[in-house]
Amino acid sequence: MSIGLTGPPGVGKSTLSAALVRKARALGKSVGVVSVDPSSPFSHGALLGDRIRLAEHFTDEGVFIRSMASRGHLGGVAGATADAVLLMDAFGLDVVLVETVGVGQSEIEIAELAHTTLVALQPGSGDSIQVLKAGIMEIADIFVVNKADHPMANQMRREIRAMMEMLSFTGWVPELVMTQALAGDGIDALWAAIDRHAIYLNASGEMAVRRRAAFAHQVRQLALGRLERRLDRAVCGDFAAGLDPYAAAEVVLAQFGEERGEDAVGPGPARPPRAIVKGLT
């Protein structure tokens, strides 16, 4: 079973991770943690600090922690994260926890590689419009409002509930759990919600659907990575002197055997949403 944990920087993802690892260990489960932090786009270096909160588990043989730098990958995880999760699963770890880069609004790749996606939010960050527009709100299997002792915690809970009341869900309806990870409050409730989601995935057959989607996603990512590097080489130097950007793009694409025709600017293929606003069919 794999659990993805995402949310904005500073929301308490690492502290939540530590609390979840502690819970899993108390239940006698072995745990793998893959923790992703950003690489510098300039030096390609990275400072990986998510381990600090997990220090109590460093010498526990039932816990394996691997920090990853994103290495230019933009979806909130690293290009090799899916493989790391697969390896840990194949190795026999009972629970694999993936902590993403601190993300903003559109980094949703975690939902492609984890069975259960937790979106952690903190009170006092943005208004109800943020809650409505952000792409990461659409991938949550479980919303976790951390720092539940914050004066604005209840407002955050109301806003998420209000958003969910507007929507009709196909399948799983996301749960909402309040936590105060530092003190361990709400972690039992969070674990119970994760369990319920795992049962749902297996009972509904959605697990198989997600696995197929994850496979397709990884194929796409691997192919895209190779193409991107070829593309970077193709647009080196001043090959496009005197051309406008659209014409220059056609010159590059011609090298790849791409013919003129498809729109270069567009959203790409849509995927079926997990929820849409009530009243829309």
Place this chain on the structure above:
Amino acid sequence: MSRPLRIVVAKAGLDGHDRGAKVIARALRDAGMEVIYTGLFQTPEQIVQTAIQEDADGIGLSILSGAHMTLFPLVVDQLREQGADDIVFFGGGTIPADDAAELKRRGVRAIFTPGAPLQEIVDFVNRECGKRRELVG
């Protein structure tokens, strides 16, 4: 393109002075390495387990508490015990020259003391951890 070197920067024992470790961590990052920072108050076992799990090429240990003659050799022993003594182990802090010489004799690859130029440290890590990477792959 080769993968960046991976370096664990660690603080051990009862020693809360981490400004030096943070400066080193940032310097190695800006030199293109992936730095895993352990946080404060680690035991030699925790540090070595971290380096193994993270597939690190090197460990840099910062000690400003005066306990260097105890903690550095414990890390060396742990690395040997775990069969991980291919990992380049270096360190720094307020360490007298005689002690530094003794620590090097006991298996610490380099000791950098206050005033050591950052470039010198980066060059050392690039050179020695680069060699280790070539050997281990």
